[in-house]
Amino acid sequence: MPSKRKARADPISIDLCNTDDEDDGTAAVAAAVDATKPAAGRRSSRIASQARKPDEAVLLHFPSEDAKERITLTYADVRRLKSGARGAAPETLLLSDNLVDLYIKYLSGPPQQLCAKFIPGLDEKSRSHVHMFSAFFLKRLKTTITKGLSMHTMMKWNENKVLFTHLRAFLEFYWARQFESRPIEGYPRSGRPLADEPLPPPNEPPCVPPPQPPTRPKRVRYGASSSDVATRRAASLSTAEVLGRRRASRGVGGAASEPIDADACADPLVDALDGENSSLSGGRPLRRAAKQSMQRIEWLKSDEEAWREVDRQQEGRGVRQRRSTATARTEAMEEADAKKARREFEAREATKSDRQVARLRRGDSAPVASSTTVPAMAPREATGDAQALAMAPREATVGDAQAADEAEDVVLLMVAEEGPTVEAMVAAEEGAADQDTVGAQVGAPKDHLEVEEETWFSTERMPNIILKKVPQQKNDYDCGLYMLTFIEQLAAAEELPSFETADGLIAHFSGATLPKQEAIDEKRANFYKGVFKLAEAQSQPDDPIVHSDWDGEELEEPRPGKRQRGGRAGALAGDGAGGTGDPAVPVVTSVE
């Protein structure tokens, strides 16, 4: 018990209000930060403040520098697009999240003229029923699930419109997990000793928070050292994106055909909250409030004004509590307060999301109408061995496919790891193997994630989510490109089988229709060229683009006159200088 409390008792709070708002307020920020650090644990702040390396020089902002949700590509990123055939270390050729996100963003919008030659993009029809999430979506989803974090935050991710249409699937996932997986979810998997508290009895309502591990979760030192990063990166998840197919004809009526059963959601929650009372002290008023709030949510639904009312009431409590704690939070905040504050925070988040639903309902009724309410939150005390889970080496892509017919939404998880190579598929097809065999080979995923990560995913627990292996590459570095290609094909396909099952969907692509290695190599080169085309459109005369690390054939097509000199010369010089030397360590002559 004491150890559990200790683990959560000291949330870190940093006050930035007293530092200067000017850009040179860095020292003040540092001071504010240092004040919160335990003396023994202070680290040098040099890491964060060191000067930009040429690697980190910005090549391109996409879609534009002022865009609200821009992707910033650095030279380090674009260097990953070098040809893989020249002996570069595979890990230097893996696509970075920036590249993947940029590509996805590019696909999501109309192709840009300059770049369309290299990256054709998707036509309007394909775009209109496709939504692709950022590379971090899956990871965050996983964290949400494994850590028992608020699902509501997740709901707001990216285009919440899309997420909300899949609210049901996610909630089912979430609730199913809460109800079924608790016993499995315990910490012994990681070999970590349990806290003093006993595990909840198996029959207890499943939202009872599991005991805390005795120690505070280890903080990840992102990128503390380069080798550390390399290991972590190699092991971490990568591209995660969601394709959401929305049937064009699916209007309010169609969407309304699968509303969230609010009662079904609410009841378990109430039970769970009641159950929680038995194992935790304090927080009762909050639970009551949550219950009330849920009831009111039911009553009030889309009435915005009334929503605000609920919000204010809920918030009034939350704010008072958090305010009182926030001031004294630095070191000696009382344990109970910390717990309470967290819970209230949670409740507020829930309410906020609810309000967002209301907003969305008002603004865009078609997709959102399929969801009615978001139930209040389950407790968030859960921490597990998610560290280990999150480190599991795997590449996955979430494809989130809305049913093409009346069937329920299907979320498609596409896993690149251990899928058959395209070459193998072709060989199998040519070897008179019937399509079914190949299909089965492609889509036999269960033994994969369920063994490795049963605590966060299983088909049984989440029937609407289907996990499939997808065809992949022969080499060690083209995963990302294959995945992007596959998604592109999926999005652009004229006709697809029913989205009811992913079996048909993935088996729809026979090896013969999938890109061969040569095509992927070309795609890599074109991606590189396309990126530079985009960059050229943005480059400034005093900050020309540097092509010196390109080791492929020279760029086609003379560039528009404006940028031509510097960039072109750089490209040619680079072909000579960087191309043949040591491909893994390209020569960079970035002009600052």
Next chain:
Amino acid sequence: MADEESKQGEEAKPNTMQLKVVSQDGTEVFFKCKPDTKLEKLMRAFCQRQGVAMESVRFLFDGNRIRENQTPNELEMEDGDSIDVVVAQVGGTPTTR
């Protein structure tokens, strides 16, 4: 939006808001800042505290990347909102295992 402003007015200390930065391992760091403070400050503070390079992490609000020069106001953040921090990642696992 007028509603949000009036809410902020209710805060004990007017014109400040609290934001929560949540990293992938569940660590939470709370930041108090003004609604018109550039988020770069918060990012730097977080990175300094965690000892990570700014380039190695991404800050996401509602799944979208945050730019350094944006402010909470601009992003329509509200008091108590949480910002996700994720480690920059690369895609791919070797085929041979």
